[in-house]
Amino acid sequence: MKVFVIIGHQNPGSFNHAVTSCVLNTLKELGRDTFYHDLYAEKFDPIVPHAEIADENLLPPLVKQHIQELKQSDGIVIVHPNWWGTPPAILKGWADRVLRSGFAYRFGPNGREQFFNDKTVQVFSTSNTPRDVEIQVYGDPLEVFWKTIVFGLCGCRSFERRNFEPIIVSSHEERTTWLDEVREIIQRRFR
Amino acid sequence: MKVFVIIGHQNPGSFNHAVTSCVLNTLKELGRDTFYHDLYAEKFDPIVPHAEIADENLLPPLVKQHIQELKQSDGIVIVHPNWWGTPPAILKGWADRVLRSGFAYRFGPNGREQFFNDKTVQVFSTSNTPRDVEIQVYGDPLEVFWKTIVFGLCGCRSFERRNFEPIIVSSHEERTTWLDEVREIIQRRFR
Numbered sequence: 001m002k003v004f005v006i007i008g009h010q011n012p013g014s015f016n017h018a019v020t021s022c023v024l025n026t027l028k029e030l031g032r033d034t035f036y037h038d039l040y041a042e043k044f045d046p047i048v049p050h051a052e053i054a055d056e057n058l059l060p061p062l063v064k065q066h067i068q069e070l071k072q073s074d075g076i077v078i079v080h081p082n083w084w085g086t087p088p089a090i091l092k093g094w095a096d097r098v099l100r101s102g103f104a105y106r107f108g109p110n111g112r113e114q115f116f117n118d119k120t121v122q123v124f125s126t127s128n129t130p131r132d133v134e135i136q137v138y139g140d141p142l143e144v145f146w147k148t149i150v151f152g153l154c155g156c157r158s159f160e161r162r163n164f165e166p167i168i169v170s171s172h173e174e175r176t177t178w179l180d181e182v183r184e185i186i187q188r189r190f191r
Numbered sequence: 192m193k194v195f196v197i198i199g200h201q202n203p204g205s206f207n208h209a210v211t212s213c214v215l216n217t218l219k220e221l222g223r224d225t226f227y228h229d230l231y232a233e234k235f236d237p238i239v240p241h242a243e244i245a246d247e248n249l250l251p252p253l254v255k256q257h258i259q260e261l262k263q264s265d266g267i268v269i270v271h272p273n274w275w276g277t278p279p280a281i282l283k284g285w286a287d288r289v290l291r292s293g294f295a296y297r298f299g300p301n302g303r304e305q306f307f308n309d310k311t312v313q314v315f316s317t318s319n320t321p322r323d324v325e326i327q328v329y330g331d332p333l334e335v336f337w338k339t340i341v342f343g344l345c346g347c348r349s350f351e352r353r354n355f356e357p358i359i360v361s362s363h364e365e366r367t368t369w370l371d372e373v374r375e376i377i378q379r380r381f382r
Contacts, residue, residue, distance in 0.1 A: 010241040046237060046280035050201040085340040086277050089237035089284025096274050138340055139330050149276040149329055 002033045003075035003190055008091030010040055015167060015175055019124050020079045022179045026186040035069040039090045046093015056102065066098045075120045075190050078146070082127035082134075082163070085141035095150055104154040114155025121151050122189055123161040124182060128168045160189065193224045194266035194381055199282030201231055206358060206366055210315050211270045213370045217377040226260040230281045237284015247293065257289045266311045266381050269337070273318035273325075273354070276332035286341055295345040305346025312342050313380055314352040315373060319359045351380065 005023055009016035020038075027034050037044070044062065052058045059067075070076070080087045087095075099105075106113045123146050127134065134140055147159045162185060164170070164178050196214055200207035211229075218225050228235070235253065243249045250258075261267070271278045278286075297304040314337050318325065325331055338350045353376060355361070355369045
């Protein structure tokens with residue numbers, strides 16, 4: 001089993017990066033091969049040029065690499081903060097550019113085709129809004145985005161997400177407990 | 192009254208650009224001053240660097256310009272396609288970068304402050320998903336994003352959005368009718 005791990009967070013010293021390190025270490029302990037992308041570190045360009053939509057030959061090497069690695073991956077782990085109920089632009093644009101029609105899904109003469117049916121997806125997100133407000137006032141928009149819209153269209157049947165909050169006032173002890181939970185989730189889902 | 196008009200679409204020949212031209216022409220007929228930004232044309236960088244979050248002095252001139260123009264604007268018009276139930280990354284990052292804490296809203300010792308109370312906001316979006324599916328299956332995520340989350344937090348009391356769909360199979364006649372509607376909406380909301 002190969003797992004594609006991606007983080008969209010601007011600060012290498014962040015809790016998001018601690019989560020990602022925990023994910024990578026746990027996958028290594030499990031003997032899993034990984035592809036790893038820190039979108040900020042690799043300066044991923046999230047902007048879709050017009051011509052690229054119709055012609056995959058125009059994709060830059062880095063986007064092609066993401067696509068090739070995802071084709072080889074049975075699992076996907078995504079780590080990011082909640083900004084306006086959505087991922088930061090760099091990760092939103094990763095979905096725009098990489099999960100393109102013809103690769104992740106396709107609408108054709110036979111209706112909708114989905115190409116991620118057998119991939120296991122795990123999202124870890126962080127936020128400051130209380131969980132009940134996020135769900136009741138906003139309708140848990142990150143769950144809708146990743147589970148229903150993005151990976152729903154791509155056909156993923158095995159999706160989970162864990163949100164940690166409120167991150168801004170969390171103590172060292174809370175974060176340590178959360179990282180223990182990250183480890184348990186990865187062990188359970190990618191063993 | 193000054194109106195800030197912004198478009199996030201990759202193709203200058205698109206219906207989104209026709210909508211934007213109609214918006215600008217109608218505002219001109221009404222005698223309104225406008226600020227106009229085609230995010231693709233001006234190569235807006237949607238990625239928030241870490242250091243910028245805590246120090247507004249680090250904002251690049253273009254982001255500062257957007258903020259200064261928004262301060263002078265009574266109205267905001269946003270035009271974009273629906274990509275994954277959210278705006279394209281270039282526009283998502285405009286929200287991340289421009290509508291920052293301390294400018295559009297602030298959480299302080301006195302609770303939440305909102306600085307866009309008196310701004311009138313109009314969003315025009317385009318999509319291919321049938322409207323009833325968009326609402327029933329996905330919960331109308333663009334409405335949640337712009338109205339409830341983004342401009343809700345900024346305190347806007349006057350928000351409307353019109354989605355045109357399905358754009359991919361729309362005829363010239365339908366698009367002409369839709370542009371007439373754009374004109375009527377702008378006349379009604381910014382007269």
